[in-house]
Amino acid sequence: MSGExxxxxxxxxxxxxxxxAGDERAFMMLVERHQPQMLRIAAMYVATRAIAxxxxxxxxxxxxxxxxxxxxxxxxxxxxxxxxxxTAKTRGRRERxxxxxxxxxxxxxxxxxxxxxxxxxxxxxxxxxxxxxxPESWEGVPxxxxxxxxxxxxxxxxxxxLPPNQREVIRLRDLHGWSSAEVRxxxxxxxxxxxxxxxxxxSKVRRALESxxxxxxxx
Amino acid sequence: xxxPADMDCRELVELITDYLEDALPAPERARLEAHLELCDxxxxxxxxxxxxxRLAGKLTEDQIPQEGKxxxxxxxxxxxxxx
Numbered sequence: 001m002s003g004e005x006x007x008x009x010x011x012x013x014x015x016x017x018x019x020x021a022g023d024e025r026a027f028m029m030l031v032e033r034h035q036p037q038m039l040r041i042a043a044m045y046v047a048t049r050a051i052a053x054x055x056x057x058x059x060x061x062x063x064x065x066x067x068x069x070x071x072x073x074x075x076x077x078x079x080x081x082x083x084x085x086x087t088a089k090t091r092g093r094r095e096r097x098x099x100x101x102x103x104x105x106x107x108x109x110x111x112x113x114x115x116x117x118x119x120x121x122x123x124x125x126x127x128x129x130x131x132x133x134x135p136e137s138w139e140g141v142p143x144x145x146x147x148x149x150x151x152x153x154x155x156x157x158x159x160x161x162l163p164p165n166q167r168e169v170i171r172l173r174d175l176h177g178w179s180s181a182e183v184r185x186x187x188x189x190x191x192x193x194x195x196x197x198x199x200x201x202x203s204k205v206r207r208a209l210e211s212x213x214x215x216x217x218x219x
Numbered sequence: 220x221x222x223p224a225d226m227d228c229r230e231l232v233e234l235i236t237d238y239l240e241d242a243l244p245a246p247e248r249a250r251l252e253a254h255l256e257l258c259d260x261x262x263x264x265x266x267x268x269x270x271x272x273r274l275a276g277k278l279t280e281d282q283i284p285q286e287g288k289x290x291x292x293x294x295x296x297x298x299x300x301x302x
Binding site: 206 | 227228230232233235237240242259260261263264266267268270271272274276277278280281282283287288290291294295296298299301
């Protein structure tokens with residue numbers, strides 16, 4: 001869904017007020033919520049894990065110093081990640097990282113299709129490009145199996161195996177439940193790039209899930 | 220009956236995210252929905268996509284190691300002493 005990014009929530013504003021008043025627990029709550037994801041994003045702009053950790057720490061300091069100016073025109077997390085990305089870019093530039101930042105969120109060109117082409121009928125068949133081997137419904141799969149540790153672990157592995165830009169977009173959208181507008185805003189990427197990255201990521205996760213649930217059916 | 224205006228399954232699976240993101244122009248959306256009405260395979264594909272998205276939402280985030288928290292507590296205290 002496109003549209004305007006959400007403004008700060010009442011919870012966001014309450015957190016900001018508490019932190020400005022010096023509430024350590026409120027700050028650490030925010031840290032717990034965002035730190036791991038911030039580290040992942042920072043790592044895309046700099047060469048080492050140690051530098052990424054440094055960047056995240058600098059970003060938090062930037063957040064604290066900027067709190068007085070937080071007007072709530074975006075969600076708090078969008079604002080925090082925006083500071084993070086800017087901090088990471090500045091640091092990456094100083095390190096003279098060779099990869100240009102414009103390409104960090106650009107989808108690569110040579111991507112495989114969402115579904116194995118062998119699953120569709122070919123030109124000589126009766127219905128070219130329609131399913132030859134259609135997917136099977138998961139309606140009969142018990143919810144406990146879908147939500148089991150094993151199934152979720154497979155999904156986690158599929159996400160971890162993605163190229164970093166696809167991986168972080170699907171994490172923000174589907175793990176953390178950010179809206180498309182928030183992600184575009186926080187990472188400063190185009191709507192199209194975000195959608196292409198999300199599409200590739202989700203298509204691969206679906207494939208992994210299909211292959212895992214299929215294994216179960218045949219044994 | 221298949222006409223060139225109809226969407227085929229191979230095309231649909233590549234448009235599924237645009238559809239779910241509500242980013243398809245109206246005529247494309249209509250073509251896709253017309254295809255879904257007639258195609259069980261693609262209807263199941265769409266359901267699978269929705270299930271995959273829902274299950275990804277059940278994954279949990281990594282935990283921060285204690286030294287990371289200690290470092291940020293220091294940052295916070297420094298900032299407080301600045302003010």
